[in-house]
Amino acid sequence: MQNDGRRRARARAGLGIALLCVGGILSACASVGPAAWDHDLMARKSMQLNTHPDLMAALEHSYFSKEGASGGRSFVGGGCGCN
Amino acid sequence: MDGGFVLAFRAMGSPCEVRIDTTDRALAARLGGMAQAEALRIEYKYSRYRADSLLSRINASNGQPVTVDSETAELLDCAAQFHALSEGRFDITSGVLRRVWRFDQSDHVPAETEVAAVLPFVGWDRVTWHRPEITLPSGMEIDFGGLGKEYAVDTTVLKLQAASPAPFLVNFGGDLRVSGPRANGARWRVAIESVETANTAEAMLDLASGALTTSGDARRYLLRDGVRFGHILDPRTGWPVRDPPRSVTVAAPTCMEAGLISTLAMLHGADAEAFLEAEGVVAWWQR
């Protein structure tokens, strides 16, 4: 139980550090990136984060069944930045 | 100007002003101060009228090499390249000609022998420039007329832009540049002075971005036997260029570009319009 408590504490610390990192990255990103009219390449289908969701889901499931690690991806952002 | 603040001061021998499109008086004062500081910095560094300027030190070097800082080196590089581009028409060593040409609206036109006597001291080709070391032969001088004020406008614009997003206009003695459209998205209204009468506007221009400069020989000339000798001297001959327009106004993204083009247009004399047409720049001229 004590052990679990320590693990949770470490998880909280990890979450805190991750939030800090995300904050840092966001502020570092504040001026990074092309102008709105230069998103032409980002708008291409091949530049989407998950071009074939069904395939990706099947592969992830297949890896999940054989390997100890899982997850990590999620598919938000990128694209043409329209609207 | 409707709204905003105007800060006026004198620098580089000209009236200077900065118009700042903001309601924030403190910000306007701060930006105005920055502009004045930058104008004075460049004046102190490059004025030929100040004995303690870097430029005067170079001109007093008496044939000895002078090592210059990187900013000056960039300006010299720029001048050298523009000398080549303009086929010798633009020459920062041409100031020596003022020893024989005094444009005081008198009829004192120098003799050909007088001009020929100073011509050996004119010509960028005679200068040894190996960055960062410049060696002027004895008797030669350089100055950044036709370059310095425009450069000051550009550096001031960059410094102010870095300091604040507020829209502004920098005008140093008629060489001007805006930071972009005004706060309400409108353009800046700019008057081009008439050559005929001082202080009346020939045209109003609306400027959303970039720079405008005007070169002219309106008020500095010699008149003898009905022939007008303008103050635009061709450094290759030592004599005023023939029949230049009375003024050329050029729009360009930076003040230096506009200034160099308008100066060079004048140096083309009678061919100024053809030159401007060929270069395809946005320009206005008065004959």
Added chain:
Amino acid sequence: MALVTVIAMVSVGGHVAHAAPSAALDLSQYHGKVVYLDFWASWCAPCKLSFPFLEKLQSYYAGRNFVLLAVNVDHDRTKADAFLREAGSNLPIVYDTTGGIARTFNVKAMPTSVVIGADGRVRYVHSGFFPDQMPLYEAHISELLNAK
């Protein structure tokens, strides 16, 4: 004399090799008219949605003091032309392959519409195209048309 010239600044340090000729858009000829500048690109999905709306504006306000200019910001003009052929559009197009005009008008999203009053002032900027806001877009135009 009313000379309204937008001199577009050319891009940007670091990518000097990619900078291209300064684009220029002379709005002086439209002085006294309401100008609707629509920045669009062939790769922009909402732009595609906005085209029928633009066509409608064009025909609806024809004969009024109204000018619609569709400023294309594709790097490759052929893509814009292909798009227009497919869309069957004959809106007046201004090509801004370097983004110079878009930069001048500080375009922050695609598409963006800039509505300029008869006095030459930018009055409204529509960032993005949202079909449910079409009535608002139109209201802005009629307001400026009726402003005199």
Added chain:
Amino acid sequence: MQLTPPRRGRIAQALGLLTANLLAATCAQAQALSPAADAPPDAAAPRVGVNDDTQSDVGLTRLNAAVLFYSESGGRVKATEPVVSVTVNGSSGAVLTGRFTVDTLTGATPNGAAPWTGPQTFTTPAHAPGTTATVTGSSGGSTLVTIPGTGTVARQYVTPANTLPVDAGFRDLRTAVDLGYATPVWDGGRLSFGGSASTERDYRSYSGNAGLSQDFNQHNTTASISAEFEYDRSNPFFGTPTPFTVMSADAKGPARTKTVTSAVLGVTQVVNRYWLAQLNYTVGESNGYQTDPYRVLSVVDSVTGAPSQYLYENRPGSRLRQSVYFGNKVAWGPTVTDASVRFYHDSWGVNSVTAELSERVPVVSWLYVEPLARYYSQTAANFFRDYLIAGQPLPAFASSDSRLGKFQAQTYGLKVGIPITGHSEFDIPSSEVYFQVQDYKQTGSAQPGGVVPGLAHENFFSGVQAVSVFAGWTMAFY
């Protein structure tokens, strides 16, 4: 007073560059502001064929159908997995997604016991007491026996000498439904909800998630946060065995459950016109029953390695997983590189690194190929054991599941995409067929360190080698 047309000549052109350099050199802050000179029109602009249309599914409905064939070598698991999904894109940016997956599995899986120099016999419950018919889930060498004096019907299977024991009676059918909905909520903000349910013969899983993402910086930066809650129920037909009890045909305990709570923090950044980068941090905690009810451990003699007992395995009730994922997509002209790396750590002691690289190359207007490579490496969980030794005290937890052992895996694959219709943005319906062939191979050491002398010639590594073929079809229409 005249106005000349705005078209630049030789000197004006050169001047632009000259002054740009001057001002950039003399003012550090000038770089983003100074003008530059003319240059030829964007020579680097890639000419993209019709197989790489721009993303414009707004207003479209997309139907997808696909099937995965999966086969592990050595008569192990075979799977056939058909998938259908539909995505409805509203005109205002809302997206509704549904996916239905069926997964039929057959074959053999290692039961967890250690190999031995002689044949080994395993006894496990049959479907129900008194059953004499063929038991569901048993096949391939299984026999049904009635345990004398008890009336309990057991299934027995014998595995050959010097092989890792596998239970050939593995057969399952999984069906899964996923639903998702995402909608813009304010400028640059998106809210998403999702849920999924999957059922197998002996396992049910339900999950729900919610997420929020926000675009910043002219849509160049997206920050997102999402949370998921999952509830799983494990219900083996013979009940749930008590950990570390002897493998037997006796009826076991009731169904057991676990919950998983996880969160993902992500940032996606368009770095420049060509490069999209993504950084995710994922943390999740599982609590409850995480033991494999079918898996056993051999208890072996410390010298000969002879098995004396097979004990059901035992895993901790809590597992905290964390991972950092860094993904990149880079458009090099018409080709696109996808490169990613993932670092994973969990409280069971599994640390892993995953690296993936793929390159999408358009060949002709109707064909692109995408070779891919993946490397995976993990350390063993701190309670991983190939076997237990008789006479030694039992550890708190132990499992011989190869998923918790140390190994590496390499994947090589090739994806091929063929757009069938859709020669432009306006050719609707547009469709594409795509195939992916993939070879997956795990490698690891055959023997644990300090193996008991009697097992020194056995191969403990049950690494998977699998080939999969995925064939998909997608069509978008109004």
